[in-house]
Amino acid sequence: MQNQKCKGMQDLLPEDMLRFRRIEDVFRVCCRNWGYQEVRTPTLEYLYLFTATGTLSPSMLSKVYSFLDWDGWSGERVVLRPDGTIPVARLYTNNLGGKELARLFYVTNIFAFEGTGRENRERWQCGAEFFGGARLAPDVEIIILAQEVIRRLGFSNIALQLSHAGLVKALLKELKLSPGMEAKMTNRILEGNWQALTKARSDNSEIERLIAALLSLRGKSSSFLHNLRASFPKASQDFKSSLKDLINITTLLDNLGCSYKIDIAAIQGFEYYTGVCFQFLAANKKIGGGGRYDRLVPLMNGKDIPACGFALYMDPIMELLPLKQDKRSEYGILVQGKELTPKIVKKCFTLAELLRDAGYPAELDFLGRKESDYRWVILVSGKESSPFTLTDCVRCQPRYIGATIAEILKAVSEV
Amino acid sequence: MKDYQADYIKLALPKGRFLSPTANLLARIELGFEDYGDNTRQYRLCSARFPGLAAKILQEKDIPIQVAVGNYDLGICGLDWIEEFLVKYPAGALVKISSLNYGEGGIHVVASAQSGIASLDELSDGRSHYRIVTEYPNLAEAFALNLRMRRFRIFPVWGAAEAYPPEDADLAVLWGKSGADMATQGLIPLKKLLPVTAFLVANRESLENKDLSQILMCFSSKLTTGTQTSPEIKLNTLEEIKFSRLSWQPKEINLALPDGHQQNPTAQFLKRTGLNFQGYSEEKLNRRPSADLDWLGVKVIRPQDMPLQVANGNFDLAITGEDWLKEHLCRFPSSPVKKLFPLGFGAVKIVAAVSQEMPVVNIDELRLLVQGSTDLIRTTLKVASEYINIADKYLRDNHIDPYKLIPTWGASEAFLPEDADMLVDNVQTGKTLKQHKLKIIDVLFRSSACLIANKDSLASSDKKERMEFLTQKLQAGPK
Numbered sequence: 001m002q003n004q005k006c007k008g009m010q011d012l013l014p015e016d017m018l019r020f021r022r023i024e025d026v027f028r029v030c031c032r033n034w035g036y037q038e039v040r041t042p043t044l045e046y047l048y049l050f051t052a053t054g055t056l057s058p059s060m061l062s063k064v065y066s067f068l069d070w071d072g073w074s075g076e077r078v079v080l081r082p083d084g085t086i087p088v089a090r091l092y093t094n095n096l097g098g099k100e101l102a103r104l105f106y107v108t109n110i111f112a113f114e115g116t117g118r119e120n121r122e123r124w125q126c127g128a129e130f131f132g133g134a135r136l137a138p139d140v141e142i143i144i145l146a147q148e149v150i151r152r153l154g155f156s157n158i159a160l161q162l163s164h165a166g167l168v169k170a171l172l173k174e175l176k177l178s179p180g181m182e183a184k185m186t187n188r189i190l191e192g193n194w195q196a197l198t199k200a201r202s203d204n205s206e207i208e209r210l211i212a213a214l215l216s217l218r219g220k221s222s223s224f225l226h227n228l229r230a231s232f233p234k235a236s237q238d239f240k241s242s243l244k245d246l247i248n249i250t251t252l253l254d255n256l257g258c259s260y261k262i263d264i265a266a267i268q269g270f271e272y273y274t275g276v277c278f279q280f281l282a283a284n285k286k287i288g289g290g291g292r293y294d295r296l297v298p299l300m301n302g303k304d305i306p307a308c309g310f311a312l313y314m315d316p317i318m319e320l321l322p323l324k325q326d327k328r329s330e331y332g333i334l335v336q337g338k339e340l341t342p343k344i345v346k347k348c349f350t351l352a353e354l355l356r357d358a359g360y361p362a363e364l365d366f367l368g369r370k371e372s373d374y375r376w377v378i379l380v381s382g383k384e385s386s387p388f389t390l391t392d393c394v395r396c397q398p399r400y401i402g403a404t405i406a407e408i409l410k411a412v413s414e415v
Numbered sequence: 416m417k418d419y420q421a422d423y424i425k426l427a428l429p430k431g432r433f434l435s436p437t438a439n440l441l442a443r444i445e446l447g448f449e450d451y452g453d454n455t456r457q458y459r460l461c462s463a464r465f466p467g468l469a470a471k472i473l474q475e476k477d478i479p480i481q482v483a484v485g486n487y488d489l490g491i492c493g494l495d496w497i498e499e500f501l502v503k504y505p506a507g508a509l510v511k512i513s514s515l516n517y518g519e520g521g522i523h524v525v526a527s528a529q530s531g532i533a534s535l536d537e538l539s540d541g542r543s544h545y546r547i548v549t550e551y552p553n554l555a556e557a558f559a560l561n562l563r564m565r566r567f568r569i570f571p572v573w574g575a576a577e578a579y580p581p582e583d584a585d586l587a588v589l590w591g592k593s594g595a596d597m598a599t600q601g602l603i604p605l606k607k608l609l610p611v612t613a614f615l616v617a618n619r620e621s622l623e624n625k626d627l628s629q630i631l632m633c634f635s636s637k638l639t640t641g642t643q644t645s646p647e648i649k650l651n652t653l654e655e656i657k658f659s660r661l662s663w664q665p666k667e668i669n670l671a672l673p674d675g676h677q678q679n680p681t682a683q684f685l686k687r688t689g690l691n692f693q694g695y696s697e698e699k700l701n702r703r704p705s706a707d708l709d710w711l712g713v714k715v716i717r718p719q720d721m722p723l724q725v726a727n728g729n730f731d732l733a734i735t736g737e738d739w740l741k742e743h744l745c746r747f748p749s750s751p752v753k754k755l756f757p758l759g760f761g762a763v764k765i766v767a768a769v770s771q772e773m774p775v776v777n778i779d780e781l782r783l784l785v786q787g788s789t790d791l792i793r794t795t796l797k798v799a800s801e802y803i804n805i806a807d808k809y810l811r812d813n814h815i816d817p818y819k820l821i822p823t824w825g826a827s828e829a830f831l832p833e834d835a836d837m838l839v840d841n842v843q844t845g846k847t848l849k850q851h852k853l854k855i856i857d858v859l860f861r862s863s864a865c866l867i868a869n870k871d872s873l874a875s876s877d878k879k880e881r882m883e884f885l886t887q888k889l890q891a892g893p894k
Contacts, residue, residue: 048567050561053563053565058560062557062560070746070749071749073723074727076568117508
């Protein structure tokens with residue numbers, strides 16, 4: 001049969017949705033318990049929301065689904081939401097800007113073109129954003145919250161990698177590249193080509209050593225950062241202050257018993273990060289990431305409100321998540337009409353409604369299917385006196401011909 | 416039809432600017448297309464040397480997409496149209512084979528000498544909204560995104576992009592011969608995006624599966640390596656170039672007049688109204704004629720572009736065709752542009768036409784044919800049209816399903832029957848269609864020149880009196 005699905009789009013089948021809802025449910029419960037409130041942003045946003053420096057990187061911008069909508073005579077282009085954080089920052093600035101502090105979360109799809117059409121062009125993510133508040137505590141809060149969600153989903157071997165956008169920016173500045181070269185280098189780094197940094201020639205050999213150290217060493221505690229500070233005393237003030245910020249955060253994480261690796265390359269392809277950045281890996285796949293982005297709200301003409309957040313990527317998580325089978329065989333009830341007569345149909349519907357009202361799922365069937373994965377099958381006949389025959393499919397007890405409704409309810413409640 | 420030249424190697428050749436040099440090249444490499452030249456009247460050519468080689472002459476803009484979709488194995492067109500396609504569709508099946516070493520000028524980003532924009536750095540500071548007018552909307556968008564322009568709007572035009580800055584656009588992305596050439600039009604080149612040379616392109620699948628070697632060898636044997644660079648004035652010598660002084664002043668009311676086929680009848684019409692526009696009826700095209708009324712600004716642009724320009728308030732009034740207004744409103748139903756009245760000239764019919772061999776006489780029969788999906792039409796009805804939004808609506812309204820639209824830049828009749836099954840286009844007499852063995856199966860509507868206005872301008876108390884004065888004058892014209 002001809003495949004009529006759009007290239008790069010995905011269908012979520014019942015098994016996928018079981019996984020999807022499990023992730024969503026765990027995520028929602030955790031966020032609510034931490035005091036976050038759910039929001040939802042529109043699928044269409046204006047392109048200009050994403051074009052300013054410090055929002056999406058050029059390589060991401062070249063993959064947005066942008067077009068003119070029905071009002072496009074004014075030339076204003078719109079996009080299918082290419083990122084989760086920027087629209088939520090807009091939502092906060094437009095509607096909640098007066099609030100000093102806002103904890104928000106969302107479950108959303110984002111759209112990005114992908115050349116081969118084999119990978120998804122529509123991706124789902126669960127994200128949480130923390131607007132306002134003091135420094136450090138929110139950074140730690142979102143990391144621990146993300147970890148809690150992942151843990152509750154049943155993942156154990158999770159790697160947490162930490163980086164800091166301020167460190168990277170300070171390093172780039174110290175290379176003293178021309179503005180054009182610096183922009184190019186930033187783009188390369190955002191695309192994941194960190195080795196480009198080592199190829200940049202610098203007059204300052206200390207910077208070269210610092211870059212080499214940051215790219216090759218993986219610290220596992222704040223001590224590593226203290227060592228770094230002691231080894232490179234001549235580093236710039238910007239570098240030192242970002243390092244101090246990261247030391248403060250890692251110290252808090254150390255005290256909370258949170259293990260991590262410091263990996264300067266652990267920054268996703270977003271320009272908007274200004275402070276600590278992190279990502280989570282499971283089975284070598286990135287399953288989430290986030291960081292601090294203090295410039296985004298002011299960039300949207302909002303107040304000078306600092307912010308940070310994270311997103312978990314549903315697609316890789318769904319692939320890794322074991323499927324918990326539907327528990328139909330434990331408590332599922334099939335109400336089966338012997339024939340399709342008005343009398344039997346009425347009896348079936350009435351019985352099923354009684355069962356559902358009592359809190360049991362009850363499925364109807366008039367085709368005489370031989371289904372095996374229900375716990376109970378109740379055959380409904382046209383007999384006036386004893387219309388119901390109850391079968392316990394698990395215990396393989398003899399059929400109970402002539403069961404009353406009260407007896408049926410009693411039997412199914414024993415599960 | 417279905418098997419039309421299926422085993423042939425098909426080559427798409429350009430009309431227009433590259434026709435002569437391409438004809439010279441083909442003569443040199445002896446492909447056997449003697450009829451391809453400035454005076455050719457036909458669209459289809461067969462090679463006298465290679466029996467398996469056929470060619471069709473197309474608008475240059477259409478060639479990249481026609482090669483990418485596989486209607487042609489090879490094509491020749493300018494690098495500008497190739498990059499315009501590839502920047503938006505990087506996964507498209509279009510492969511650049513080689514430069515053909517002829518061409519002229521390049522695609523530039525320009526600003527008006529009067530705009531005060533002197534360098535690119537000023538554009539990414541995020542302080543302003545920029546309006547970019549261009550025939551290359553994809554290249555322009557990529558440029559603006561790469562430059563990190565915070566806010567920009569792109570206005571695609573069919574032509575005359577050079578006429579828009581400074582009052583109707585801040586920047587233009589356009590073809591220019593050289594810096595000096597652009598300076599004479601009062602434009603400062605800020606950046607050259609790419610040089611415009613002719614290229615040989617191929618369909619990826621054809622290149623991977625079909626033996627094109629004989630033809631490719633003909634090309635490669637006569638091509639010297641490396642691209643000839645045309646002598647061009649470098650940008651740093653621009654200071655020595657004298658920018659032409661445009662006597663442009665902001666005007667209270669702005670009127671757009673059409674160029675091209677509609678210019679002559681419009682000029683004659685205007686004479687009858689008693690309105691005098693100096694420079695509009697002259698042979699040499701003057702994009703900014705002057706009016707006797709000192710409050711009236713006049714500019715000559717493409718009629719296709721007028722509804723969008725009027726909607727955006729660049730012009731209060733314009734003389735265009737009802738067809739182009741309808742095309743605009745099909746795409747943007749909320750657009751604040753309004754038809755005031757028809758002007759009584761430039762009458763055409765917008766028709767749907769198919770090959771005379773197709774056994775249908777009207778759209779209902781065509782629908783049955785598509786649903787029946789016979790061999791005649793390959794499941795999807797391919798429709799070529801200059802009016803893609805009108806054609807789209809027409810096909811939807813008539814429940815033709817499935818269909819695919821092929822946007823064209825005029826001469827849709829050249830696409831039938833090999834590359835499209837149907838066209839939606841304008842006809843005056845229907846003679847051209849008959850010559851190409853096509854028949855009309857439906858008349859969508861009749862169109863003639865009309866006066867259109869911006870709704871906000873009509874409602875503006877500042878403009879009302881003068882708008883009424885002008886419309887009354889113009890209304891007297893047809894009588």
